[in-house]
Amino acid sequence: xTTEGTYPHAMGxxxxxxxxxxxxxxxxxxxxxxxxxxxxxxxxxxxxxPHAAVVGQIELWSEQLPRRRWMVRxxxxxxxxxxxxxxxxxxxxxxxxxxxxxxxxxxxxxxxxVRRAFRGAGAWEAFLGALEEVLGESHPDAGPPPQxxxxxxxxLYQTIYWIARAAAVPTPQTDLLHVTAAGWAAIPALVHKxxxxxxxxxxEHGVYVREAYLAAARSPSSQGERFLSSRLARGLSRAxxxxxxxxxxxxxxxxAWERGLGVDPQKIRVIQNGIDAPPSYTDPPGNLKVVSVxxxxxxxxxxxxxxVAVEVSxxxxxxRFEYWGPPTKGxxxxxxxxxxxxxxxxAEECFQFMGSTRDPHGVVRDADVVLMTSxxxxxxxxxxxxxxxARPVVATAVGGVPEVLRGCxxxxxxxxxxxxxxxxxxxxxxPELAAHLGRRGFARVHRIYTQKACLAGYRDLLGELAGxxxxx
Amino acid sequence: MESPGHQYAAGVIEARLGRGAQDxxxxxxxxxxxxxxxxxRALSLGSRVVPPKPPRWTPGxxxxxxxxxxxxxxxxAVALIMAILAVASWAGPLSRQVGTSSLQQAIVxxxxxxxxxxxxxxxxxxxxxSGLACLAHDRLALCALGLxxxxxxxxxxxxxxxxxxxxxxxxxxxxxxxxxxxxxPYGLLLVGAVIGLEAExxxxxxxxxxxxxVLIGSVTAxxxxxxxxxxxxxxxxxxxxxxxxxAALGGLLVxxxxxGWGVHGAFPALALLPSVLGSFWGGYHLxxxxxxxxxxxxxTSLTQANQRNHRGAAMGIFLGAILRxxxxxxxxxxxxxxxxxxxxxxxxxxxxxxxxxxxxxxxIVNVLESLAYARWALFAAGASVATELxxxxxxxxxxxxxxxxxxxxxxxxxxxxxxxLLMLLMRPGRVLATSLWIQ
Numbered sequence: 001x002t003t004e005g006t007y008p009h010a011m012g013x014x015x016x017x018x019x020x021x022x023x024x025x026x027x028x029x030x031x032x033x034x035x036x037x038x039x040x041x042x043x044x045x046x047x048x049x050p051h052a053a054v055v056g057q058i059e060l061w062s063e064q065l066p067r068r069r070w071m072v073r074x075x076x077x078x079x080x081x082x083x084x085x086x087x088x089x090x091x092x093x094x095x096x097x098x099x100x101x102x103x104x105x106x107x108x109x110x111x112x113x114v115r116r117a118f119r120g121a122g123a124w125e126a127f128l129g130a131l132e133e134v135l136g137e138s139h140p141d142a143g144p145p146p147q148x149x150x151x152x153x154x155x156l157y158q159t160i161y162w163i164a165r166a167a168a169v170p171t172p173q174t175d176l177l178h179v180t181a182a183g184w185a186a187i188p189a190l191v192h193k194x195x196x197x198x199x200x201x202x203x204e205h206g207v208y209v210r211e212a213y214l215a216a217a218r219s220p221s222s223q224g225e226r227f228l229s230s231r232l233a234r235g236l237s238r239a240x241x242x243x244x245x246x247x248x249x250x251x252x253x254x255x256a257w258e259r260g261l262g263v264d265p266q267k268i269r270v271i272q273n274g275i276d277a278p279p280s281y282t283d284p285p286g287n288l289k290v291v292s293v294x295x296x297x298x299x300x301x302x303x304x305x306x307x308v309a310v311e312v313s314x315x316x317x318x319x320r321f322e323y324w325g326p327p328t329k330g331x332x333x334x335x336x337x338x339x340x341x342x343x344x345x346x347a348e349e350c351f352q353f354m355g356s357t358r359d360p361h362g363v364v365r366d367a368d369v370v371l372m373t374s375x376x377x378x379x380x381x382x383x384x385x386x387x388x389x390a391r392p393v394v395a396t397a398v399g400g401v402p403e404v405l406r407g408c409x410x411x412x413x414x415x416x417x418x419x420x421x422x423x424x425x426x427x428x429x430x431p432e433l434a435a436h437l438g439r440r441g442f443a444r445v446h447r448i449y450t451q452k453a454c455l456a457g458y459r460d461l462l463g464e465l466a467g468x469x470x471x472x
Numbered sequence: 473m474e475s476p477g478h479q480y481a482a483g484v485i486e487a488r489l490g491r492g493a494q495d496x497x498x499x500x501x502x503x504x505x506x507x508x509x510x511x512x513r514a515l516s517l518g519s520r521v522v523p524p525k526p527p528r529w530t531p532g533x534x535x536x537x538x539x540x541x542x543x544x545x546x547x548x549a550v551a552l553i554m555a556i557l558a559v560a561s562w563a564g565p566l567s568r569q570v571g572t573s574s575l576q577q578a579i580v581x582x583x584x585x586x587x588x589x590x591x592x593x594x595x596x597x598x599x600x601x602s603g604l605a606c607l608a609h610d611r612l613a614l615c616a617l618g619l620x621x622x623x624x625x626x627x628x629x630x631x632x633x634x635x636x637x638x639x640x641x642x643x644x645x646x647x648x649x650x651x652x653x654x655x656x657p658y659g660l661l662l663v664g665a666v667i668g669l670e671a672e673x674x675x676x677x678x679x680x681x682x683x684x685x686v687l688i689g690s691v692t693a694x695x696x697x698x699x700x701x702x703x704x705x706x707x708x709x710x711x712x713x714x715x716x717x718x719a720a721l722g723g724l725l726v727x728x729x730x731x732g733w734g735v736h737g738a739f740p741a742l743a744l745l746p747s748v749l750g751s752f753w754g755g756y757h758l759x760x761x762x763x764x765x766x767x768x769x770x771x772t773s774l775t776q777a778n779q780r781n782h783r784g785a786a787m788g789i790f791l792g793a794i795l796r797x798x799x800x801x802x803x804x805x806x807x808x809x810x811x812x813x814x815x816x817x818x819x820x821x822x823x824x825x826x827x828x829x830x831x832x833x834x835x836i837v838n839v840l841e842s843l844a845y846a847r848w849a850l851f852a853a854g855a856s857v858a859t860e861l862x863x864x865x866x867x868x869x870x871x872x873x874x875x876x877x878x879x880x881x882x883x884x885x886x887x888x889x890x891x892x893l894l895m896l897l898m899r900p901g902r903v904l905a906t907s908l909w910i911q
Binding site: 038062063064065115118119120121123124125127128131132135140141142143144146147148149150151153154155157158161209210213214216217223226227230234253256257259260375376397398413414415 | 488489492493494495496497498500501502504505506508510511512515518519522523524525704706707709710766769770771772773774775776777778844899901902904905906907909910911
């Protein structure tokens with residue numbers, strides 16, 4: 001299993017899902033290959049079960065070089081066309097999958113030559129030529145490219161170097177590759193599959209390319225930076241989709257995106273997330289508390305939530321909003337901007353950032369309403385947890401949310417402060433309706449979104465791909 | 473929700489982004505996230521709302537972070553002056569107490585070792601933003617063991633070994649103290665030792681106390697330095713290369729016997745002062761490199777990104793640093809020469825020229841190393857030492873002027889290191905992409 005900035009080093013929905021899957025399927029031996037930024041925080045947050053082991057680590061943006069095996073005669077000859085080939089195949093609108101694989105496999109075969117290839121004068125010249133070719137492409141769907149400057153080109157050159165370095169890291173012998181995001185996590189798997197013919201399963205929680213475009217669209221970056229980051233994500237996703245033997249989105253909404261992005265519908269099998277729900281429930285406590293659990297991240301649109309809180313507090317005096325969760329790593333500035341907005345809106349009276357919690361179930365149980373204002377989601381575990389505790393949910397209509405909350409929650413459009421606030425105020429002022437929706441959610445989780453069903457789906461799929469018949 | 477039409481879709485995108493969509497995917501993503509349009513429909517609508525014209529160009533935002541810190545620079549400079557003057561003042565009383573030969577041999581061993589350790593520690597730890605935290609994280613005990621591994625063999629080399637060992641510990645410890653912002657107390661400690669030596673206190677116990685104080689201070693500096701950081705330390709391999717370069721440069725300083733370390737009293741150390749201060753200012757200017765090179769390239773089109781630019785930011789900063797080094801060295805050397813009669817005859821011009829050349833080759837080699845051309849840097853430093861040793865031992869056994877071999881060695885080093893560096897710096901785009909951002 002390859003992960004990207006998640007399991008076992010960081011908390012979050014994808015990490016929880018990995019933990020559930022690995023812990024729940026002991027009939028498989030799991031080898032984890034995490035990809036992460038090269039800092040010192042190497043300690044794993046999740047304790048791995050005996051049938052799982054971390055078998056290496058791909059560190060990006062670090063100073064470290066590939067480990068040298070002194071007894072092995074290495075091929076150090078640089079290939080000056082490497083950066084140019086990578087930029088053509090990854091950034092071109094119709095980039096060549098075969099060209100990409102050829103370049104990535106070359107990196108795996110000559111890990112010590114990658115740095116030399118990128119530091120050569122000829123490599124940089126060829127890269128610039130290839131980038132100009134990409135910018136000169138004409139395709140009706142691609143739109144006109146922006147102008148790039150030398151700094152943006154150099155930044156892309158550096159990013160592509162790290163893609164090459166990620167490809168160069170050896171992968172262990174395995175029967176099946178399970179990639180947990182259609183981005184960087186796919187790189188080592190692409191090479192492994194090309195070299196050994198191993199089958200590859202891709203699970204997407206959100207749609208990688210969609211989230212990359214959303215992040216770029218909302219960032220204050222220049223057009224050039226937006227163009228490069230979103231194009232690169234698209235290139236990586238296209239390669240991951242092309243290589244995957246099976247794609248397992250967590251919701252039908254993601255499957256629709258994947259079909260739209262060109263994935264063969266025959267390859268797609270939706271396996272919904274599941275949760276280990278308690279056997280009984282309690283009704284909401286009636287304390288006028290609205291709770292949200294999740295990372296502080298632009299994708300969660302916390303700023304809309306703050307505006308919702310202000311509007312609801314006008315309609316329902318005494319209401320309190322609690323946001324449980326830390327900022328996503330790298331989004332600390334967004335978190336500070338949210339706190340600043342809370343001050344500007346005068347929301348400090350009714351809205352509080354609570355930080356991390358070790359008891360998300362208790363936090364949700366203590367709420368009258370669970371709120372989520374995301375602009376992008378797959379199938380959020382936080383909603384399943386709220387339903388498992390029989391709490392009514394107001395959540396924006398993104399990703400798999402409308403599908404999950406069918407008949408047991410309020411689903412306003414994303415970013416619509418008035419509609420979201422109306423949903424929350426309605427539930428707070430109508431406890432019977434709130435309790436009724438909560439009970440329906442509880443029943444729905446027990447009927448459809450069980451941990452057992454989720455694990456069974458993966459057990460079957462992994463067994464099929466590995467060519468073994470699994471006992472239920 | 474009703475399926476919106478083409479105009480509605482374009483309106484949603486314009487309202488949300490304040491511009492047209494970049495491509496079909498961005499249009500679809502925006503329509504789904506904020507327009508409530510389902511994925512399939514959003515993708516088909518997206519292709520109809522991609523604008524035909526490219527967006528108006530805006531330059532990229534630049535967020536660069538300089539490695540290490542630049543505050544407390546004045547106190548560091550003052551401390552450096554105090555340290556050099558103090559060490560220069562030690563020479564007389566020390567040679568009287570321990571003997572000229574012992575002092576000379578101690579310096580000849582200690583200088584290369586000190587520079588090797590300083591370059592290695594700087595490469596792996598101190599050049600980083602949270603350098604002391606990196607050092608603390610790498611287990612203080614391990615670092616102490618490393619230092620012991622150097623110190624213990626030195627202690628066995630009697631009679632000059634213990635003295636050399638103490639010099640190494642005092643000078644390397646000083647680097648750590650300066651990084652912590654404790655350069656002034658360090659300088660005052662050295663001045664205190666001068667007063668003690670001049671008062672005829674026994675040299676060894678005095679230096680032992682000083683060594684212990686500096687080492688305890690260094691450990692305290694590391695432990696109480698920066699808060700915990702996730703920033704990783706540099707590569708061990710790179711630190712070893714840096715250490716080798718430092719050792720070669722140290723070898724260059726002591727490889728010419730005509731300099732008379734420990735023989736001519738305070739003179740060589742005093743003659744070193746102008747060039748050290750020159751390098752200090754030049755090196756301070758070079759800190760801008762990481763920030764100024766990308767800043768200078770902002771807005772440069774792709775076609776110009778690989779063109780030669782003699783006046784580019786990289787070349788400008790390098791030449792600025794050289795100018796500062798040479799300027800300060802020349803002016804201060806003149807000043808020291810002017811007061812020669814009060815400093816026991818520090819009037820040998822060739823030594824000032826030699827040390828100035830050492831500072832120059834050190835700076836060039838330093839830039840090469842910081843751009844991760846360590847092999848070339850070591851080759852240049854090694855060529856300098858080899859030339860110096862050849863000249864002093866074979867060609868000019870009786871040097872016409874003191875420091876002649878040193879000058880010859882450093883000139884060879886400059887000739888070896890400078891042309892490739894200039895070729896590189898002439899293309900700032902290439903430097904940024906292939907050297908600064910890929911190490």
